[in-house]
Amino acid sequence: MKIIVDAMGGDNAPLEIIKGSIDAKNEYQIGIILVGDENVIKKCAADNNLDISGLEIVHASEFIATDEDPSAVLKAKPDSSLAVGMRLLASGEGDGFVSAGNSGAICVGGTLLVKRIKGIKRPGFAPILPHFAGGCFMLIDAGANLETRPEILLQYAIMASSYMEKVMKIKSPRVGLANVGAEAHKGGELQHRTYELLETSGLNFVGNVEGRDLPAGACDVYVCDGFTGNLVLKTYEGVAKELLKKLKELFKKSTKNKLAAGLIMKDLKAMAKEFDYNEYGGAPIMGTAKPVFKAHGSAKAKTFKNAIRLTKEYVEADVINEMSQALK
Amino acid sequence: MKIIVDAMGGDNAPLEIIKGSIDAKNEYQIGIILVGDENVIKKCAADNNLDISGLEIVHASEFIATDEDPSAVLKAKPDSSLAVGMRLLASGEGDGFVSAGNSGAICVGGTLLVKRIKGIKRPGFAPILPHFAGGCFMLIDAGANLETRPEILLQYAIMASSYMEKVMKIKSPRVGLANVGAEAHKGGELQHRTYELLETSGLNFVGNVEGRDLPAGACDVYVCDGFTGNLVLKTYEGVAKELLKKLKELFKKSTKNKLAAGLIMKDLKAMAKEFDYNEYGGAPIMGTAKPVFKAHGSAKAKTFKNAIRLTKEYVEADVINEMSQALK
Numbered sequence: 001m002k003i004i005v006d007a008m009g010g011d012n013a014p015l016e017i018i019k020g021s022i023d024a025k026n027e028y029q030i031g032i033i034l035v036g037d038e039n040v041i042k043k044c045a046a047d048n049n050l051d052i053s054g055l056e057i058v059h060a061s062e063f064i065a066t067d068e069d070p071s072a073v074l075k076a077k078p079d080s081s082l083a084v085g086m087r088l089l090a091s092g093e094g095d096g097f098v099s100a101g102n103s104g105a106i107c108v109g110g111t112l113l114v115k116r117i118k119g120i121k122r123p124g125f126a127p128i129l130p131h132f133a134g135g136c137f138m139l140i141d142a143g144a145n146l147e148t149r150p151e152i153l154l155q156y157a158i159m160a161s162s163y164m165e166k167v168m169k170i171k172s173p174r175v176g177l178a179n180v181g182a183e184a185h186k187g188g189e190l191q192h193r194t195y196e197l198l199e200t201s202g203l204n205f206v207g208n209v210e211g212r213d214l215p216a217g218a219c220d221v222y223v224c225d226g227f228t229g230n231l232v233l234k235t236y237e238g239v240a241k242e243l244l245k246k247l248k249e250l251f252k253k254s255t256k257n258k259l260a261a262g263l264i265m266k267d268l269k270a271m272a273k274e275f276d277y278n279e280y281g282g283a284p285i286m287g288t289a290k291p292v293f294k295a296h297g298s299a300k301a302k303t304f305k306n307a308i309r310l311t312k313e314y315v316e317a318d319v320i321n322e323m324s325q326a327l328k
Numbered sequence: 329m330k331i332i333v334d335a336m337g338g339d340n341a342p343l344e345i346i347k348g349s350i351d352a353k354n355e356y357q358i359g360i361i362l363v364g365d366e367n368v369i370k371k372c373a374a375d376n377n378l379d380i381s382g383l384e385i386v387h388a389s390e391f392i393a394t395d396e397d398p399s400a401v402l403k404a405k406p407d408s409s410l411a412v413g414m415r416l417l418a419s420g421e422g423d424g425f426v427s428a429g430n431s432g433a434i435c436v437g438g439t440l441l442v443k444r445i446k447g448i449k450r451p452g453f454a455p456i457l458p459h460f461a462g463g464c465f466m467l468i469d470a471g472a473n474l475e476t477r478p479e480i481l482l483q484y485a486i487m488a489s490s491y492m493e494k495v496m497k498i499k500s501p502r503v504g505l506a507n508v509g510a511e512a513h514k515g516g517e518l519q520h521r522t523y524e525l526l527e528t529s530g531l532n533f534v535g536n537v538e539g540r541d542l543p544a545g546a547c548d549v550y551v552c553d554g555f556t557g558n559l560v561l562k563t564y565e566g567v568a569k570e571l572l573k574k575l576k577e578l579f580k581k582s583t584k585n586k587l588a589a590g591l592i593m594k595d596l597k598a599m600a601k602e603f604d605y606n607e608y609g610g611a612p613i614m615g616t617a618k619p620v621f622k623a624h625g626s627a628k629a630k631t632f633k634n635a636i637r638l639t640k641e642y643v644e645a646d647v648i649n650e651m652s653q654a655l656k
Contacts, residue, residue, distance in 0.1 A: 067511070132570040143508050146516045180471050180558040183395070188474045188555065211562030215570040227516065228556040230508040232563050234539030239567040242460040242543040243603070247575070250599055256591050263588035267578050275571070 003311050004094035007036030008063035008081040009101020011298050014044050017100065018052060020304030025054055027305070028312055033094055035060050035085040060084035063101070066297060070104030074112060082106065086113040089290050096291035096311040100282075100299045107144040110288040117320060119327045122148070123287030124156045125226070125294070127233055128168070128280045133217030136280055138164055140223060143230035144285070150193035153177075153223050154201060159286040159323045160221040161203050166317035167284075167310070168220075176209030176219030178228060184208070190225065198223070240275055281306035284314055286323075291315050331639050332422035335364030336391035336409040337429020338625050338632075342372050345428065346380060348632030353382055355633070356640055361422055363388050363413040388412035391429070394625060398432030402440060410434065414441040417618050424619035424639040428610075428627045435472040438616040445648060447655045450476070451615030452484045453554070453622070455561055456496070456608045461545030464608055466492055468551060471558035472613070478521035481505075481551050482529060487614040487651045488549040489531050494645035495612075495638070496548075504537030504547030506556060511536070518553065526551070568603055609634035612642055614651075619643050 005021050007014045014036060021032045034041055034052070038059040045052045060081040064072050073083050082101055086109045089097040097114070099106055103125060111123050124141035131137055140156040141148070157175045164173040177194055179187045184195055186208055198205040209218045211232060224232065247268075251261035261268075281303060285292040291314040295307035333349050335342045342364055349360045362369055362380070366387040373380045388409040392400050401411050410429055414437045417425040425442070427434055431453060439451050452469035459465055468484040469476070485503045492501040505522055507515045512523055514536055526533040537546045539560060552560065575596075579589035589596075609631060613620040619642040623635030 132574055146508065178559060180474065180555060211559040211564075212566035212569075214563060215566045224559075227508060228559050231506060231539040231552075231556050232559050235542060235560050235563045236539075236567055238540035238543045239564055240571060241540075243568060243571050246460055246599060250592070250595050253595060257595060260588040260591035263584050263591075264578070267581060267585060271574060271578055 001312060001315060002031035002033060002094040003308055004033045004035060004085045004088050004097045005308065006081045006085050006097070006099030006101055007034040007041055008060070009099040010295065011066075011100075012300055013100065014041055015048060016300045017304055018045055018050055019301035020299070020308065021055060022050060022052065023301060023305045024308035028309060030312060032056065032308075033058055033088065035088065036063065036081040037061065058084060058088060064105050066102050068102060068105070070102060070108045073105040073109040082109055083113060086110065086292070089292070090114050096293065096315045098293040098295055098307050098311040100295040100297055100304060100307070103143065103294055106292065106294050107285060110285045110292040114288045114290050114292055116287055117289050117324050117327065119324075120155060120159075120287040121152050123285050124159070125283055126156075126160060126163070126286045127283035129233070129236060130275050130280060131217040132215050132275070134274065135170075135217055135220075136168065137214070137217070137220050137222055139229055139233055140221065140286060141226040141229050142233045142283065143226045146225070146227040148190070148225045150190060150197050153190075153194045153225070154197040155327065156286065157198055157201065157203055157205075157221060157223050158326050160223070162319050162322045162326060163284060163286060163314075164220050166319045166322060167313050170220050172204045173220035174206045174218075175203045175221045175223060176206050178222055178224035178232065179208035179210065181210065182208050194223070244272055244275075281310045284310070289320065291320065329640060329643060330359035330361060330422040331636055332361045332363060332413045332416050332425045333636065334409045334413050334425070334427030334429055335362040335369055336388070337427040338623065338627055339394075339428075340626070340628055341428065342369055343376060344628045345632055346373055346378055347629035348627070348636065349383060350378060350380065351629060352633045352636035356637060358640060360384065360636075361386055361416065363416065364391065364409040365389065386412060386416060392433050394430050396430060396433070398430060398436045401433040401437040410437055411441060414438065414620070417620070418442050424621065424643040426621040426623055426635050426639040428623040428625055428632060428635070431471065431622055434620065434622050435613060438613045438620040442616045442618050442620055444615055445617050445652050445655065447652070448483060448615040449480050451613050452487070453611055454484075454488060454491070454614045455611035457561070457564060458603050458608060459545040460543050460603070462602065463498075463545055463548075464496065465542070465545070465548050465550055467557055467561055468549065468614060469554040469557050470561045470611065471554045474553070474555040476518070476553045478518060478525050481518075481522045481553070482525040483655065484614065485526055485529065485531055485533075485549060485551045486654050488551070490647050490650045490654060491612060491614060491642075492548050494647045494650060495641050498548050500532045501548035502534045502546075503531045503549045503551060504534050506550055506552035506560065507536035507538065509536060509538065522551070572600055572603075609638045612638070617648065619648065
């Protein structure tokens with residue numbers, strides 16, 4: 001098993017990416033190919049006393065910044081770490097690819113460099129999020145395709161169900177359709193048609209799911225157009241983050257509050273961890289012909305190591321093969 | 329000033345609606361018309377020792393349940409408390425209308441019974457939500473129209489700005505456009521065209537706002553299509569609610585935690601209150617020719633009293649007149 005790592009992607013590249021890769025290699029006994037500017041990688045490792053002798057390095061002279069136009073992966077920067085890494089994956093030099101870089105470019109590169117599973121119309125960006133019933137769900141699509149069609153949403157549901165079952169070990173994942181109300185007649189044309197397709201799909205379709213029921217764990221797969229999905233994802237993460245921040249401030253406000261914090265800190269940290277999306281590591285791209293995984297842009301070594309583990313599990317579970325079968 | 333109240337709408341009707349109406353009448357020195365089944369209202373008041381002698385009652389033989397088809401307000405139930413109340417408003421028997429009932433029916437009734445401001449294409453459902461920087465913002469539209477056009481979103485921005493300035497006293501409200509990224513080129517056709525319109529509108533347009541920046545208070549008016557807006561609204565409220573619930577459980581978990589809770593409870597309650605949407609009372613409908621206000625479905629007396637106050641302020645601020653001018 002060999003995982004290809006974009007050494008230049010994300011807010012903390014390359015240092016935290018290198019650290020996470022070394023840890024993953026040692027912990028999971030896998031091969032790692034670091035893709036990026038060789039001089040930068042080697043200097044960073046030397047400056048930080050990191051032993052990278054066990055990692056392969058493949059040189060790429062450019063990198064794509066987070067706010068750059070995603071199409072750069074194809075045209076403007078053919079020698080970016082993202083493009084080089086994805087071409088390595090496509091040609092079979094590694095089994096999976098992971099990057100903490102530009103989400104849009106990862107989706108575009110995944111679709112056009114790694115290519116799609118046969119029959120898949122559009123790959124989807126599918127982050128895994130924690131909910132408050134003590135588990136997680138996959139949101140698909142969170143922005144790979146802003147406009148969509150019922151047939152694409154059905155494919156998303158099929159692929160996400162495979163992933164959640166095989167990689168996340170959720171038996172018969174509950175599929176929910178993002179909608180403005182629970183009743184079947186809610187929503188517009190897109191929702192009505194998708195509802196019909198999901199109802200007869202053989203998947204464990206639990207009907208329309210409203211935004212309010214999502215945090216309570218109403219489904220394991222949440223199917224949505226990319227525009228709405230992106231806003232739901234970021235609102236979801238944003239509210240949790242701001243509320244936890246507020247709580248932190250409150251615990252520091254007075255001596256009495258600090259005392260309370262001391263008493264409850266352990267449980268509070270456990271709760272915060274349960275809801276920490278870093279624990280879930282990121283978002284697989286669903287529909288590419290080989291496993292492509294997006295780690296959180298802010299990933300530090302530990303989160304990135306987790307992302308490599310999830311990429312490895314994405315490979316091992318042979319979920320792409322299952323998806324291909326399910327789509328036939 | 330006379331406010332027309334739907335006595336039969338919401339989860340706690342008619343008791344909490346009657347209580348809230350009595351309190352509002354006494355506190356704000358306004359006239360109240362309770363619309364609903366006269367026998368039910370009188371019996372409920374008598375059973376609970378409530379003095380309703382100061383309130384007018386207008387009989388309506390039917391009511392519309394929360395999960396009923398919104399069009400019932402027009403056809404199936406012409407004598408519903410919602411329809412009767414809205415016709416009273418349209419004919420000038422009162423200055424504003426408030427209901428905790430079926431949101432969809434309130435939007436449909438507002439549009440077709442109360443009628444639109446001249447020039448307004450589609451009224452919007454516009455809840456006011458607390459954010460974590462210690463203030464609030466208006467989300468428009470949260471589901472009155474699932475599909476929309478740039479011109480409609482521009483009208484929403486104009487109306488919401490008027491409301492936030494005149495009723496909520498926010499000077500030069502910051503208008504944000506819901507989008508998947510901050511850059512002007514993000515999103516689809518709808519976002520691009522709306523961005524252009526907002527940029528030259530003379531409003532205080534602060535650009536695209538992502539879901540993650542909303543809870544941190546990035547804007548005072550958040551403009552969005554109704555489908556996405558509804559999902560953002562409910563995700564926003566849902567995450568906050570589940571997280572606070574989780575916190576509550578944690579504080580009860582052990583003796584040590586209970587002790588911590590005792591120390592910090594006052595501050596914690598203050599924080600929860602700051603984020604309690606009941607404090608904001610609900611959602612005005614923007615674009616109807618007279619003030620229509622939707623109170624939270626779960627409103628109890630105090631929240632409903634707040635909603636009556638907000639309806640009164642909606643009337644007093646003469647914001648509909650200002651909107652009409654701004655739209656000319």
